[in-house]
Amino acid sequence: MARVPLAIQLGAIALAGAAVIVALPSFIGYDTILQITLNFAFAILALSLGFVWGYAGIFSFGQAAFFGLGGYAYAAAAINFGDSTPAILIGVLLPALFALVLGYFVFYARLSSIYVAVITLVVTLILYKFMGQTAKPSYMIGNAMLGGYNGIPAIPPLNVPGRPDLFAGPEEMFVIAGLTALAVYIGLRVLLAARLGKIVVGMRENELRMELLGFDTRFYKLVAFVIAAAIAGLGGVMFANWNAFIDPHVFGLGFSAQPIIWVMIGGLGTLIGPILGAFILSTLSLELGTQKTIDINLILGLVFTVFVLLVPQGIIPTLRKFWTDRRPARDPDAGANASREASSHG
């Protein structure tokens, strides 16, 4: 079976994806535009966890915290500069820097994965508590008040670089968020095909072997962690833009659980899976929120538990397996190749 070269494959996805994203706002209602824009921001967050957990094998509770830091950093910077362009950069760099320090602390101490999970959780909770108590007027970053539990309202929207008066409305925001999510997806595919991606996946599969081969796994874990934090931060920037508001609940346990649920349901070890998971569950949450008879947590919890028990691999890998099982096995390696692809190419 001839395989399409990765470059052509990704090029096609990029073109088709971009075309759909640009065209879509003309065909769908205003509500739907807003909902999908939010989904795009969440998809970026999901991708960051899908990468760091699914490929680098680092279970991070803290992706939502990086997402939140990105959003807060963007908010504070945009309010102060009045121009969103440097604010985006800060929204990506601050979480990355934070992850660099935290990751150094964690990975260079060679803490086991369960401790990594707990420490990222603890840090998330610290951020939650800290941000929650910034209501004092003294917690000002320039002109931006952190606002404690009430959060930061009226965050300026994205604007044309250098022209704060030309800012993105909901439809433009839809396109920007969509293209950003697409770019993150393609970027991660490229990264996984490159040397770094191979090393990171090798590390997930067999950390000792990678060390014995001479790879400094501490370093590569740190790199993967920082990249994922930067991506999550970018998602946070999109989120802060989406409702022009951010508050400490992004650091809460409930919010931190969300990306984990998305990745788990969509499929660990894939990139499409987390995106799908984010779209399905975030849409489900909103629609369930409009009815009152059944508590939304009850449904989400049930779905999630059932998935862990019955579809532990998630939707995408299960579908892929189903698909390859149905194809006649001409070449004995075909099935193996396809399922491996599920685990390492996304």
Place this chain on the structure above:
Amino acid sequence: MESINRRTLLRAASGTALVLAAPAILTRRAGAADAIEIGALHDSSGSHSIYGKEMDDAVKLAVEEINAAGGVLGRQLNLNAFDTGSNMQNYAQFAQRLVSSNKASVVFGGVSSASREVIRPIFARSKTLYFYDTFYEGGVCDKNAFVMAETPAQMIGPAIKQLIKEKNVKKIYTMWADYNYGYICSTWLEKLAAENGAELVAKEFFPLDVTDFSATITKIQDAKPDLVVSGLVGGNHIGFYRQWPAAGMLGKIPLHCTVFGPWEKNLLQPQEIEGLTTSYHYYQTIDSPENKAFLDKWAAKFGADHPEIGTLAVCSYNAVNIWKQAVEKVGDLDRDKLIAALETGISFDGPGGKMTVDAKTHHAVMSTVMAEVKNGEFVIIGQNTDVPPLDTSAVCDLIADPDQSIQYQP
């Protein structure tokens, strides 16, 4: 104490069936073509539902009454009420939906200050008239928004004056929820106390998830104040009202609470809160014919066994009626004309007394009462009329400078 009975269980069971039918309910479009579309955004579920539920009910009651009496300008009102579920994300989404899909001409809602700040800019941008009806920290100054509820000056001002005088207070110990509301109220209280010859010996702030107050209860006893003022908020802070009597402090030092309505009172045993004082525009125990009539209507709609209601319900109810008067005065739904009409000082005699729109601040001048808990009831021990929102009027003048849409911080 609410008990689980067969009905509650039945409700849960029928919920399962309903969710299967949900798509049909969600896609239903109600209302006649010529109806006036209005919107409501309240947290009927989630952590803020103890406040949001009665607000939502009050708006529904007011709209039903108006419709039963023939509507406004001969048109029925079609209420698009969304449950925001105590989630800020839902506020942004539903507000956009009200503006774009439902084309609401006015929206009542927002429970927490955070939710208000999420939706206020959306309505300002889309020029959709907006009413906020929750007591809050004050300072909102927005041509498009009207606040028909208490600010700190109205909640604390007359009450603290009365307490200082009656109990000869010199030293006040204060505790606040660690957020915007707490900080602004504490500043305001400090000023008021000074004007009346008392001083604040402590201002302590508690994150909203603190449940253990024993250290503070010890500190209070060390400080030996003449009055303790609590601005604690929310389910976790209820712990204080339980630990205070448990430490044997009840009645030892007078306790005044700035956020303590029926919502909090119902969570506690009467003997835990005996003698505690509090102050709002409205309590259910106000003895007046208007209130009696209102409570009858409320009981007719929501059942005689409805939970005790508070100022939030009445402020929401008043707001709808004040808007109705403005529409009737103007004769159409044009936003700018409605704002002008509201600024003429429209006033409404609600169940809690008179409430008048203050043109300069878009807030309300209102009557307030102080209550003391006796045997689990709010017994009215003080009444004031036409209390102005002094905190906000000190900084905000929308007549002199109409192009404003901000919240002033003290």
Place this chain on the structure above:
Amino acid sequence: MAERGAPLLETRGVGMRFGGVKAVEDVDFRLEEGELRCLIGPNGAGKSTFFRCLTKQYQPTSGTVLLRGRDVTRAPTHAIARQGVGIKTQVPNVFDGLTVRENLRLAATARHRGRAIDEACDQAIERLSLKAIGGHRLDRLSHGQRQWVELAMVVTSRPALILLDEPTAGMTHAEVEHTAALIQELNRDSALIVVEHDMQFIRSIATGVTVFHQGRIFADGTAETIMRDPRVGEIYLGKRNLLS
């Protein structure tokens, strides 16, 4: 800078204790360039612990480890590997989801870039006679084949020193013979340290043998002299007979 004339590997007074237990004590060990040395000893003699002190899977609690005269006592595992030491652990550490060639490519990535990766892979496949199974996934290979793939992975970095921990464990007789041949092939370019149990195997490959007993070096010599040493027979062969 490496010392001129320094041995390839040298340890001075290396010790490793776990709590109160001294697993390895005061080991002075030397290995010259190109040498092939077997470490033997009964179970619990400390040879595997010593091996892990060399690879830094354990951090020695005392003593120094020198690679070509350079002190690497505090260097982590990957840094040891980077200095030209290839390591094969007891349990095969390979990537089961990948094919043989992909395993080798991943290994070669550590030291090479671009076309050199493929060249290193080709060479390793050639030297370890893996051509026939190059496209097979590792989880479909026999135990012996997996061991050889791991050897090939080690070879891709063209190490000056190769450390092998029980390379014939669990192998059939034919596989052991093939492995012996491979080790001699590898010894043409690299020095080797092999931890082993199988005396037959050791006799077929070894030029030098170091015997561990109770955490210390007990004896040193050629395979023949060691096997004739009655003291060794007492501590080692006796135990081995008990085991087999």
Place this chain on the structure above:
Amino acid sequence: MAIAAIQILNTMASLALISLGLAVIFGMMRVMNFAHGELLMLGAYSVQFANAYGVNIWIAMFVVAPVVVGLIGILIERLVIRHLYGRMMDTLLATWGLSLFITGLVTMVFGNVTRGLSTPLGSFEIGGIRDSSYKFLIIGVTIALFVAIYAVLRHTRVGLIARATMDNPRQVGVMGINPGYVYTATFAVGAALTGLAGAIMAPLTGVLPTMGAAYIGKAFITVICGGDAIFAGTASAAVLFGLINQTTTILLTPEFGEVALLLGALLMLRILPSGLSSLFSRRAV
């Protein structure tokens, strides 16, 4: 000063108490029970409702709540945990789902309102300062529970089986004991202890569906930072963190208390990556 000491002891005891059930389940089964907070919540609801229906508060607290939550624990183990042994990450995820589910279910059935019962036992006075006597109950019950667990583990056949399971779960089968029963029993005991803890905390705070979230983080950190010697570790971590938390609260304000606790945990994990108990013990109790 005496009051401060009692308050610090109380914080330590509370921390140990809310972590104990989690320690049992994590230590013996290597199951990360993220529904721990919800089991606490169910314990609080049990005592609240039993008391509201006229059951004596002490019976409600020490009998009804542990039994109810223990039974729920059996149900959870049979339906969910049973299928996930050996997959620690999956148990964490599945119990996370459960925690959402239980929160949702309780919200639907009982509503999102804070309930509560008054704190029993009245107050005491030292040096003119009054405080609640209930603190002595918390301290006493916690000490009693830890002593009891230690005694059971050291001196009974059940304890021997439990320690063997911790050591090597597969070998328990060899001893002629069905490991399935051991797991169900362990989870039930862990759940019951958690229910009891929730019941004891209930009179101090409000009882509401989301109350578990306030405890889960602290309990996890306490157990994990305790390290391998699960009970001694949990106890010592509770002592350390309780000291940090309450001292900071007394000297500054509560806003710093919990942040100090969390920072302390971070630092501790950096200095002692295998947990607090690695300082004094290599045994698994």
